[in-house]
Amino acid sequence: MRQLLNTAQGIERAVKSLQKQIDAPSTPQPGLNLQLALRAPQFDLQLPGTANNAAGTASAAAVAAQSPGLTAPGAATEVPPATPPAGRIQLRDLRLELAGSPADATLALDGSARLGTQQFSLSTKASGGIAGRDQWRVALASLHARAKLSPDAKAEPWSVELDKPINATLAKSAAGNATTWRVQATAGDASLRGPVPNGLLMKHATNLVLIPTMVSLAEAAAFVRQAGLSMEAFASTLLAGQMASDLLRAKLPKLVAQDWAPHSSTANVLLSGEATRATVREAGGQAPLLAEACRLVAAARDRGLGDKDVLAMSAGAPRAD
Numbered sequence: 001m002r003q004l005l006n007t008a009q010g011i012e013r014a015v016k017s018l019q020k021q022i023d024a025p026s027t028p029q030p031g032l033n034l035q036l037a038l039r040a041p042q043f044d045l046q047l048p049g050t051a052n053n054a055a056g057t058a059s060a061a062a063v064a065a066q067s068p069g070l071t072a073p074g075a076a077t078e079v080p081p082a083t084p085p086a087g088r089i090q091l092r093d094l095r096l097e098l099a100g101s102p103a104d105a106t107l108a109l110d111g112s113a114r115l116g117t118q119q120f121s122l123s124t125k126a127s128g129g130i131a132g133r134d135q136w137r138v139a140l141a142s143l144h145a146r147a148k149l150s151p152d153a154k155a156e157p158w159s160v161e162l163d164k165p166i167n168a169t170l171a172k173s174a175a176g177n178a179t180t181w182r183v184q185a186t187a188g189d190a191s192l193r194g195p196v197p198n199g200l201l202m203k204h205a206t207n208l209v210l211i212p213t214m215v216s217l218a219e220a221a222a223f224v225r226q227a228g229l230s231m232e233a234f235a236s237t238l239l240a241g242q243m244a245s246d247l248l249r250a251k252l253p254k255l256v257a258q259d260w261a262p263h264s265s266t267a268n269v270l271l272s273g274e275a276t277r278a279t280v281r282e283a284g285g286q287a288p289l290l291a292e293a294c295r296l297v298a299a300a301r302d303r304g305l306g307d308k309d310v311l312a313m314s315a316g317a318p319r320a321d
Contacts, residue, residue, distance in 0.1 A: 028103040028130050036098040043094055047087040090114040103129040117151040134172040140188070141165050156195040164189035164263065186250070189263060200279075207276040208290055211269060213247065214310050215293040221255045221314035231256050251311060260305075260312040267306035270297045 020029050094111035105128060112121040122145045128138035143162035148155065166188035173180045194202065224234045235252040238244065250263065262268075273294040280287045300313035 027133070028101065033101050034098055034105055036096070038094065038096040040091065040094040043091040045089040045091070047089065088115075100127075101129065105129050119146075119148040119157070121146045131169060136170045137168070138170070139165060139167045143190070150195070156193075158194045159192070161191045162188060163191055204276040204279045207272055208280070208287060210247070211273045211276070211297075212289050212293045214251070214264070214269065215296055215313075217248070217251060217255070218311050218314035219296075221311070225314075254309060255311055255314060258315065260308040260315075262307065262309045264310050265307055266297055266301050266310045266312065269310045270294060270301055273297060 090113065092112045092114070095109070096111075097108045098105060100106050107126045107128075108124070110123045112119070114120070124143045124145075125141045126139060127141065128136065131137040140162060142165075143160065145161075146157045146159045148157040166185060168183060168185035171182045171184070173182070192203075194200075221231065221234070224231055235256055238248055238252065254260070254263070273290060277287055277290055277294065280290075296313065297310060300310070305312045
């Protein structure tokens, strides 16, 4: 009896702490810890207003849970067909884990889904919590997502993969009756791949802009140092003008700090650039600007900067002959 009473009191304290946390979302409640685990090998959702698989009638909110030991009323017990009926979302191997405190929690989510002939999969890990009064932080440590949108069985899927973590802080401020939300984020690196040839060709098209831009940024930084100018003032001027971009916001702090830990290593940039040049030639075109950028990047690699960020070439950029 005493054990049952202690359990009830513990539940009551947890509920009160949770209610306080909801009422004051930017103030961590001491002693409140989160632990949630969800695993569902099979979980089907019937979208409202779509045909029911058995009778063809409209379903307002039918949920068919097909996990072991869990069966919703009216849930189908037969093996799902190869192509789900219209309006049914098939979730498979769903796994969600949430743990930690309101100030520091972690989230892991994995699973796949199918809607008609479209197939999706997701695997991600994130963390976050309350950073202060009216401030919250979130960090995306890993992300791998795939989407197959074409009914053609031979079609390649779209995929996105996070190469470098993304960190962000969300802050709220109020002035009079107005509420302002501000997001501060550090740029991460992600790879996007699509069905061949369009996805790969688009990557080469963006390389024609990206690689010369990074090389010109390194060349400008070398001039700033050679002329005795302030690198901080150079960075501020770029970010205050029309050339401001996510790329500059990620790269300029590295130039100021002379931090050559690779976002985009010299060796990888050269490989990407040469692959793009070959693709342009196959299409009957020319890319003289990219060719010169690759020549400068190759010179930096030959000076032993292959494993450094491509901006390291700014510390001693070779002169064009």
